[in-house]
Amino acid sequence: MSPPTLEHCTPLNTPLRRRLQTVAVAWHCSSFVVFTLFNLMLWASPLGWLLAIPYLIYFFRDKSPANGAVVRRYSPWFRSWRIWTWYCHYFPISLHRSVPLEPTFTQDTNEPTGPRYIFGYHPHGIGALGAFGAIGTDGCGWSRLFPGVPVSLMTLVNQFHIPLYRDYLLALGITSVSRKNALRVLHYNQSICIVVGGARESLLTQPMDKAHRRIEIILHKRKGFIKLALETGNVALVPTFAFGETDTYSILRTEEGSWLHAVQMWLKTNIGFTIPVFYARGLFNYDFGLLPYRKPIAVVTGRPVHIPERVHAPPDDVVNHYHQRYIDELKRVYYDNRQNYGYGDVEIDIVG
Ligand SMILES: *[C@@H]1O[C@H](CO)[C@@H](O)[C@H](O)[C@H]1NC(C)=O
Numbered sequence: 001m002s003p004p005t006l007e008h009c010t011p012l013n014t015p016l017r018r019r020l021q022t023v024a025v026a027w028h029c030s031s032f033v034v035f036t037l038f039n040l041m042l043w044a045s046p047l048g049w050l051l052a053i054p055y056l057i058y059f060f061r062d063k064s065p066a067n068g069a070v071v072r073r074y075s076p077w078f079r080s081w082r083i084w085t086w087y088c089h090y091f092p093i094s095l096h097r098s099v100p101l102e103p104t105f106t107q108d109t110n111e112p113t114g115p116r117y118i119f120g121y122h123p124h125g126i127g128a129l130g131a132f133g134a135i136g137t138d139g140c141g142w143s144r145l146f147p148g149v150p151v152s153l154m155t156l157v158n159q160f161h162i163p164l165y166r167d168y169l170l171a172l173g174i175t176s177v178s179r180k181n182a183l184r185v186l187h188y189n190q191s192i193c194i195v196v197g198g199a200r201e202s203l204l205t206q207p208m209d210k211a212h213r214r215i216e217i218i219l220h221k222r223k224g225f226i227k228l229a230l231e232t233g234n235v236a237l238v239p240t241f242a243f244g245e246t247d248t249y250s251i252l253r254t255e256e257g258s259w260l261h262a263v264q265m266w267l268k269t270n271i272g273f274t275i276p277v278f279y280a281r282g283l284f285n286y287d288f289g290l291l292p293y294r295k296p297i298a299v300v301t302g303r304p305v306h307i308p309e310r311v312h313a314p315p316d317d318v319v320n321h322y323h324q325r326y327i328d329e330l331k332r333v334y335y336d337n338r339q340n341y342g343y344g345d346v347e348i349d350i351v352g
Pocket residue numbers: 112113114187188189
């Protein structure tokens with residue numbers, strides 16, 4: 001083995017601008033751990049209890065992540081903090097729209113007049129990092145591109161079990177992805193974004209390279225969000241594709257017979273799912289770590305599929321009709337734009 005050479009390390013003269021970008025991304029990738037440690041620290045000192053006990057009472061009584069109350073926590077001010085711009089500039093992440101969307105809230109009167117939106121985000125990638133930057137914060141200029149369309153990014157409920165972290169997420173408008181919660185948020189005229197493919201799709205993540213020129217997504221059986229839209233009415237489905245989301249990490253292909261493969265298979269059999277082994281770069285080196293690569297992510301919203309009227313208990317053929325229209329629009333936004341982002345020869349494949 002050769003000794004490590006200096007070119008694998010981040011140079012000392014890295015401009016401050018880039019350092020701040022790295023700090024922002026490192027913060028995002030470690031924030032849930034930082035919050036967890038902070039909680040432990042709080043409980044470790046009697047002085048901390050003064051804060052921790054009242055908080056805990058609130059924590060067990062407050063159901064904001066589950067009942068749509070995120071709309072009252074949504075803070076445009078927090079969403080536009082500078083750190084989120086740094087976060088977006090790191091990759092960089094950019095946000096584009098195929099067509100403008102009619103505002104839900106009229107700008108001058110702030111009256112709810114327009115439709116609400118359900119953004120479907122594809123593909124999940126390892127961490128949906130583009131969704132966080134472009135939709136979970138204002139770092140890419142969401143409020144300028146979609147004025148009058150407040151939006152909640154939806155994520156797994158476990159994250160809201162970490163004290164304080166939950167409040168941090170709620171302030172960004174991020175809330176838990178359950179049917180009831182989604183219905184409530186839409187009821188309050190706030191739009192939502194769902195990463196439709198979920199954990200199953202993250203397993204399919206594979207960066208583009210010379211040999212791998214395919215994007216695989218999970219969508220065929222994912223119809224819950226279509227039903228949600230039909231049961232809500234006055235809502236539009238907006239397929240959203242993130243070019244580059246799958247390129248932010250390297251994936252370790254585990255070979256059959258290796259211990260890693262055995263661990264993954266054991267997890268799959270016993271817990272029902274497994275996680276891909278991913279890596280990228282570190283804070284101070286470019287070779288190995290959990291910090292994503294600086295690879296551009298372009299988040300492009302497609303044309304809305306409007307559902308004007310509410311359909312109570314929608315029959316299968318109605319659901320399937322809108323599901324197919326959604327798929328058509330997703331493919332349209334993909335094929336109309338792939339040339340611009342280096343995906344010119346890459347096909348999109350709905351594999352499940
Ligand atoms: C949502 O907007 C509609 C008009 O589009 C309005 O009638 C309704 O009262 C609003 N809902 C809430 C909870 O503000």
